[in-house]
Amino acid sequence: MPRSVNHVASKAKRTKILKKTKGYYGARKNVWTVAKNTYEKGLTYAYRDRRNKKRNFRALWIQRINAAARLYDMSYSQLMGALHKSGIEINRKVLADLAINNQDAFKAIVDKVK
DSSP: OOOOOOHHHHHHHHHHHHHHTOOOOOOOOGGHHHHHHHHHHHHHHHHHHHHHHHHHHHHHHHHHHHHHHTTTTTTTHHHHHHHHHTOOOOOOHHHHHHHHHHHHHHHHHHHHHH
C-alpha cells in the first residue's frame, strides 16, 4: 500500500509561514527551513520585548521625573519619598507627563510635598 501524505495541509502550513516572512532579507523570505527558523525567532523576540517595553518606559518616566525634580532642588528619590509620605498617589507615567507637558501642575505637586 502506498504511503499516504497530506500534501495539501503540509503545503498550506509552509505557505502560511512564507507569507508571514515576506519582506525579510535574502533566503529568510523564501527558503522554508530558514524562513521557519527566522519566523520562530521573531516570535521569541516579540514575546521578550513586550516585557522589555514596560521596563524601558518605566526607566524613561523615571529619567523625566528626575530631570524635572532637579529644577526644584530635589532628586527623584527625595520626590518619590515625599510623595509617598504625604499620601499623594500618582503613578510615574502621569507624573512624567506632567513634568513634560504641564510644568505648573508638576511645580504645584513639588511645592505640596516640600
